[in-house]
Amino acid sequence: MNDKYTFISREEKLDSEQTRKSLTYWQDVWRRLRKNRLSMGGLFGVIFILFFGLIGPSFREGDYSDQILDYSNLPPRLDIYEIEKDRFVYVTREYRVLETDEKGTLLGRIDQVYRDIPNRLLYFSDEYKVSLEGTVSGTYDYPGLLSSKIYYSDAWGIGLKDVSYPNGDDYVEVAYIHPDSPLYGLLIDGEQFDLSVIDSLEEVVLSSGDLQTGLTGDDGAEAMMDAFDNNSDLVEMTFRGEILTMDYSYGLVDPEDRLEGLEDVNIELNYKGRITMNVTDSVMNRLYPWGTDNLGRDLLARVMYGARISLFVAAVATLVNFFVGVLYGSVSGYVGGRVDNFMMRFVDIINSVPLTLYVILLMVLLREVVIDLTIFGHYFVLFRGQGGLGTIIIALGSVYWVGMARLVRGQVLGLKEQEFVLAARTIGVSNFRIILRHLIPNAMGPIVVSMTMMIPAAVFTEAFLSFIGLGLSAPLASWGTLANDALAGLVTYPYQLFFPATAIAITMLAFNFLGDGLRDALDPRLRKG
Amino acid sequence: MTIDNRKPLLEVRNLKKYFDKSRGLFIRTPKVLTAVDDISFTIYQGETFGLVGESGCGKSTTGRTIVKLYEPTGGQILFDGVDLASINHRDMLAYRRRIQMIFQDPYASLNSRMTVTDIIGEGIDTHHIFKDSDDPRMAKQERIYELLESVGLKKEHASRYPHEFSGGQRQRIGIARALAVDPELIICDEPISALDVSIQAQVVNMLEDFQKTKGLTYLFIAHDLSMVKHISDRIGVMYIGKMMEIATSDDLYDKPLHPYTKSLLSSIPLPDPHSEQKGKRIILEGDVPSPINPKPGCRFASRCRYSREEVEIITVNTLVGRVIRETLLDPVTNELIIKDNKVITPEIAEVIVGLNLPKISLGKQSCFTETPELKEILTDHFVACHFTEEINANLLKK
Ligand SMILES: Nc1ncnc2c1ncn2[C@@H]1O[C@H](COP(=O)(O)OP(=O)(O)OP(=O)(O)O)[C@@H](O)[C@H]1O
Ligand code: SF4
Ligand SMILES: [Mg+2]
Numbered sequence: 026m027n028d029k030y031t032f033i034s035r036e037e038k039l040d041s042e043q044t045r046k047s048l049t050y051w052q053d054v055w056r057r058l059r060k061n062r063l064s065m066g067g068l069f070g071v072i073f074i075l076f077f078g079l080i081g082p083s084f085r086e087g088d089y090s091d092q093i094l095d096y097s098n099l100p101p102r103l104d105i106y107e108i109e110k111d112r113f114v115y116v117t118r119e120y121r122v123l124e125t126d127e128k129g130t131l132l133g134r135i136d137q138v139y140r141d142i143p144n145r146l147l148y149f150s151d152e153y154k155v156s157l158e159g160t161v162s163g164t165y166d167y168p169g170l171l172s173s174k175i176y177y178s179d180a181w182g183i184g185l186k187d188v189s190y191p192n193g194d195d196y197v198e199v200a201y202i203h204p205d206s207p208l209y210g211l212l213i214d215g216e217q218f219d220l221s222v223i224d225s226l227e228e229v230v231l232s233s234g235d236l237q238t239g240l241t242g243d244d245g246a247e248a249m250m251d252a253f254d255n256n257s258d259l260v261e262m263t264f265r266g267e268i269l270t271m272d273y274s275y276g277l278v279d280p281e282d283r284l285e286g287l288e289d290v291n292i293e294l295n296y297k298g299r300i301t302m303n304v305t306d307s308v309m310n311r312l313y314p315w316g317t318d319n320l321g322r323d324l325l326a327r328v329m330y331g332a333r334i335s336l337f338v339a340a341v342a343t344l345v346n347f348f349v350g351v352l353y354g355s356v357s358g359y360v361g362g363r364v365d366n367f368m369m370r371f372v373d374i375i376n377s378v379p380l381t382l383y384v385i386l387l388m389v390l391l392r393e394v395v396i397d398l399t400i401f402g403h404y405f406v407l408f409r410g411q412g413g414l415g416t417i418i419i420a421l422g423s424v425y426w427v428g429m430a431r432l433v434r435g436q437v438l439g440l441k442e443q444e445f446v447l448a449a450r451t452i453g454v455s456n457f458r459i460i461l462r463h464l465i466p467n468a469m470g471p472i473v474v475s476m477t478m479m480i481p482a483a484v485f486t487e488a489f490l491s492f493i494g495l496g497l498s499a500p501l502a503s504w505g506t507l508a509n510d511a512l513a514g515l516v517t518y519p520y521q522l523f524f525p526a527t528a529i530a531i532t533m534l535a536f537n538f539l540g541d542g543l544r545d546a547l548d549p550r551l552r553k554g
Numbered sequence: 555m556t557i558d559n560r561k562p563l564l565e566v567r568n569l570k571k572y573f574d575k576s577r578g579l580f581i582r583t584p585k586v587l588t589a590v591d592d593i594s595f596t597i598y599q600g601e602t603f604g605l606v607g608e609s610g611c612g613k614s615t616t617g618r619t620i621v622k623l624y625e626p627t628g629g630q631i632l633f634d635g636v637d638l639a640s641i642n643h644r645d646m647l648a649y650r651r652r653i654q655m656i657f658q659d660p661y662a663s664l665n666s667r668m669t670v671t672d673i674i675g676e677g678i679d680t681h682h683i684f685k686d687s688d689d690p691r692m693a694k695q696e697r698i699y700e701l702l703e704s705v706g707l708k709k710e711h712a713s714r715y716p717h718e719f720s721g722g723q724r725q726r727i728g729i730a731r732a733l734a735v736d737p738e739l740i741i742c743d744e745p746i747s748a749l750d751v752s753i754q755a756q757v758v759n760m761l762e763d764f765q766k767t768k769g770l771t772y773l774f775i776a777h778d779l780s781m782v783k784h785i786s787d788r789i790g791v792m793y794i795g796k797m798m799e800i801a802t803s804d805d806l807y808d809k810p811l812h813p814y815t816k817s818l819l820s821s822i823p824l825p826d827p828h829s830e831q832k833g834k835r836i837i838l839e840g841d842v843p844s845p846i847n848p849k850p851g852c853r854f855a856s857r858c859r860y861s862r863e864e865v866e867i868i869t870v871n872t873l874v875g876r877v878i879r880e881t882l883l884d885p886v887t888n889e890l891i892i893k894d895n896k897v898i899t900p901e902i903a904e905v906i907v908g909l910n911l912p913k914i915s916l917g918k919q920s921c922f923t924e925t926p927e928l929k930e931i932l933t934d935h936f937v938a939c940h941f942t943e944e945i946n947a948n949l950l951k952k
Contacts, residue, residue: 049715050667444663448731451621452677453650466667 054470057546064542070535074528078332085323089330090500093321095121095134098518101316103129104307113306118517129308315524318510327502328524334414334503335484335532338421342483345422346476350429355460355468357430358437369434376427380486384420384495391416417487417496425483432475436468470547477540481533488529504529560598562632563739563771564620567594569629569639571612571619575846587846589615591795592629594928597739602765602772604786604803606779606818608842612795613775614658617741620773621653622646633739651681654732658744660724664716670727671712674698677735701730705760722753726760733764741773746781758785779818783807788934791815794845794853797928800936809949811937813861814854841895851922852940856895860945861921866913873903877917882906 058064082089098117105113105125114135115123124132310316315325357368397404440446441464449459465472490496491505498506504525511521570592575585589612597603605613619626622638631638638649654677657663664673675694678684684693699709705726716724725745732740742761746754762785764770776782782789783803790800791814799812810816843856855861855877862879865872876898882891891909892902895917906914920940928938931950943950 050717444657444659445665447618447623448655448657448663448728449665449676450623451650451653451655452731452735453647453680454676455680462668463665467665469667 054543054546058542061542061545063538064546067535067538067540067542070531071539074332074532074535075336078329078336081329081332082326085326085329087323087326089322089326089502091322093317095123095321096131096313096317097319097321098514098521099123099131099310099313099317099321100518101310101314101520102307103310105129125308127306127308128311130311131313316518316520318507318521319514319518322500322502324507324521324524327507328504328528330502331504331507331525332528332532334497334501335487335528337414338417338487339480339484341418342421342425342480343476345426346429346479349422350426351433351465351468351472352460353426354430354433354435355437355464358434359441359456359460359464361438361441365434369431372427372430375424378424380420380424381490381495383424384416384490387416387420388495391419414497414501417490420490421483421486425479429472429475429479432471433465433468436471437464440464440467474540474544474547477536477543481536481540484532484536485529560601562596563599563634564597564773565594565630565632566596566616566620567630567632568592569594569616569619569631570627571615571624572627585846588795588848589845590619591845591848593792593795593797594629595790595797595800597771597773599738599771600765600769601787602774602785604782604789605773605775605792606777606782606789607792609777610794610842610845611792612845613777613792614743616792617655617743617773617775620741621650621655647681651677651735652737653739653741654735654737655741655743656725656728656732656745659748660721660728661748663728664724666716669713669715670702670707671695671698673716673727674701674731674734677731681735683735697734698730701734702727704733704764705730706756722749722757725749725753725757729757729760729764733768736768737770739771739773741775743775744777745774747776747778754781761785779806791818794843794848796853796925796938797936798854798938800928801932802934805932805935809946811931811935811942811946811949812939813858813945817857849922850925851920852924852926852938855917855921858921860939860941861918862915863918864913865916868907868911868914870900870903870907873898873906873914873916874900876919877922879915879917882909885909 058068087093098119099115103115103125105115111127113125113127115125115131117123122135124135126132313323313325315323315328318324318327353368353372357365437460446459446463449463454462487496487503488505488508491503492509493505494509496505497503507525508522508529511518511525515522569590570588571590573587573589575587576583577585591612593616595603605616607613615624618624620631620638622631626639629639633649633653636649638646641649668676675698678694678697684690684697687693695712698712702709702711707723707726707730711719711723716727719727725748728745745761746757749757761772765772772785774782774786779789779791783806786803788800788802789806791798791806791812793814799806799810799815801811806815807819810819841856843853852858852861878892878896878898879894881894883889884891891905892898898906918941924940926938926940928936929942931937931942939945
């Protein structure tokens with residue numbers, strides 16, 4: 026014999042049979058899944074949504090249900106105006122004026138702004154800029170008067186009330202200052218004091234009597250006279266949307282009416298005139314990156330909470346699929362015979378009722394039901410039939426396991442005749458353990474695939490039911506509810522629909538891509554196309 | 555072992571296993587598949603009983619019914635004197651430890667989601683074999699290593715998964731699983747037919763070694779007589795749910811008494827060229843009858859060459875109701891008149907009489923109407939045929 030060759034030992038021979046690295050089934054699946062780019066994207070999408078919903082809300086300051094009406098319907102991008110140096114405002118579509126900083130952080134609402142909405146005029150912003158600088162404030166003296174308290178002021182009007190004379194007579198007069206007209210005047214005790222208007226931006230002075238300090242009073246008076254000259258005796262002017270009529274003496278025709286409900290406020294006059302402004306800058310909304318809804322609720326926080334609800338629904342769908350669907354199916358398949366027949370007919374019956382009908386019936390049935398609980402004086406609502414998650418969960422829970430039950434039954438029917446199951450039975454392994462240790466693990470591939478297809482279906486069903494108004498209701502925020510809320514203002518505030526809709530779409534795609542990839546990875550033979 | 559001192563371990567008496575193949579929920583056409591129909595045999599302690607027969611004849615069903623994987627339709631399974639057929643699920647557990655099974659398909663018989671340790675250890679866990687030892691987990695692990703080594707595998711294989719092994723190695727794992735609970739009887743359901751020929755011998759030798767060292771009893775199922783002859787002490791031959799012949803393997807080979815066994819043996823290519831010339835090959839003709847709703851009579855009748863008789867007096871009366879054993883064609887039109895093994899109806903009988911044939915082959919009446927009983931013809935040699943003596947006149951005379 027050729028002595029170059031020697032027999033290998035038995036051990037070596039056995040070792041050489043082992044060439045491939047030892048991989049468990051799931052390691053192998055993971056290896057194949059990793060190669061599939063699309064489904065890895067899906068996996069990351071799913072993980073992202075998990076983080077988004079679970080820990081996202083803790084990064085938001087307010088709660089998802091906090092309403093700040095001043096901040097309603099804010100978009101993610103703000104067009105701001107610089108009304109003064111380093112002073113920025115954002116004007117909402119409802120002509121609310123919100124002060125912001127340069128970067129777009131909201132600082133609060135500026136109340137003292139008059140909005141002439143029909144004419145799209147905003148006094149103090151947008152097209153006109155009127156700045157108050159505190160020239161006149163508080164009570165001021167007038168010769169012959171003990172005190173004349175200015176009872177009301179805003180950017181357009183000054184009212185005087187409770188003017189007391191030394192001799193004890195009371196007399197009430199009202200005058201209006203209107204930067205638009207611009208008719209400035211003050212009428213006290215039948216005597217007129219003009220507030221001269223300096224057209225471009227300088228200052229305002231009382232131009233009559235001893236208080237006259239400015240030099241331009243005549244110009245102001247002339248402007249007023251001109252205004253009246255062009256008309257007849259009576260001049261109409263708009264104030265707070267109402268038309269006031271003034272006579273030649275600049276007094277109100279019916280001054281009593283205008284006094285009701287007015288409060289004492291110190292006068293502050295700081296007119297500079299008016300200018301037209303353009304948008305200074307377009308900045309990110311720092312406080313609400315995704316804007317707010319029509320009640321001033323943080324849309325980002327709401328979408329995050331929506332993700333929570335969707336995840337919750339997904340979790341319920343998973344649990345129900347697993348604990349009801351998989352168990353039901355495996356018991357039905359494993360026991361077989363008449364039991365199987367009966368169990369599957371029951372499944373058919375459940376399956377034949379449309380889900381929507383089911384939810385509507387359940388809602389009618391459970392409308393009045395509120396299950397509450399008081400432990401040590403604390404009150405909990407465990408279940409609320411209407412507008413809560415309960416009904417949807419019951420509906421999904423009672424229906425969504427059916428497909429899984431069928432699938433698992435089919436799998437088990439095939440598996441239970443396999444010799445490894447027979448071997449386990451020969452050994453005497455209990456039926457329960459056979460189902461748990463032998464049948465379900467071997468059916469896990471199709472179960473996982475079906476689960477990843479089932480979860481988005483459940484999430485979508487919840488969104489759909491909430492969207493058509495059968496599911497959750499405010500203040501709970503599900504993506505479906507959010508989309509429904511956004512529908513009313515779709516043209517004006519499209520971002521309110523964009524974000525929840527995108528969230529739904531991403532979730533659907535992520536789960537479906539993952540499911541596709543898993544199916545390919547679990548059983549390469551099932552690969553499509 | 556002499557015939558007298560041997561002790562029966564398993565006695566199967568009139569075992570029946572029928573499968574209901576009826577379809578439909580409300581309107582059921584009764585269809586019964588008689589996979590195992592009234593068979594009896596005895597397996598003695600320490601021997602190997604071979605069970606052979608064509609595919610689908612009910613060998614596996616017999617084995618599975620014995621371990622109560624299937625609930626028997628009728629009959630008794632006396633194991634060590636206790637009727638397993640009538641005891642409940644709970645009591646059966648104790649016997650599951652004593653009867654084990656080795657399966658045919660090494661790929662399907664191991665759960666691919668379990669490690670070798672879990673697969674072999676399942677029986678140990680189920681029967682709490684080491685519950686009295688100080689450290690049950692260690693004891694179990696030790697036992698698994700020991701079993702692996704005894705079937706020619708290594709300790710390191712314990713944590714691996716089945717797909718990492720070859721078919722032969724898997725079958726060894728299956729054997730280790732069966733041995734883990736220290737059984738007395740092992741039902742080997744074609745344990746080697748899925749293996750390479752080179753490995754078959756290894757596995758068979760290993761099984762024989764275990765039989766010697768552990769005093770095991772085997773029910774060895776195979777579809778090929780040549781395979782069982784080597785390891786079996788006695789052999790039972792099955793055909794469509796019925797036991798046809800039981801004999802010691804030597805007797806069965808040297809003097810097969812049943813026509814079916816004869817044809818089986820003649821189909822084995824013999825290693826000795828001289829004896830091949832001697833043995834006349836009998837080719838089996840005819841369709842294998844269906845085991846669903848079988849007709850009374852011998853199951854083998856449709857293919858048995860001894861179940862025909864030539865009849866010369868051809869009248870309608872002699873023909874009606876009999877089974878014909880040849881296919882008749884119309885000599886003019888070449889159209890089919892009647893196929894082999896069909897019952898002759900009055901109309902067909904008229905046609906046949908019209909043909910004016912000199913003689914015609916008909917099935918023997920008793921073969922087609924009475925089911926033959928399994929009778930002990932010689933010592934320890936059982937045959938189920940109405941005409942054993944006639945057919946084997948020469949053999950039996952000796
Ligand atoms: N669980 C079952 N349900 C219905 N019919 C069955 C079942 N198991 C076996 N059968 C039928 O019973 C008959 C006998 O089957 P069995 O598996 O016992 O044959 P076998 O002799 O082992 O064949 P093989 O050599 O192919 O293994 C077959 O016709 C088969 O179709
Ligand atoms: S009983 Fe008849 S058909 Fe059956 S084996 Fe014997 S001779 Fe053949
Ligand atoms: Mg078989």
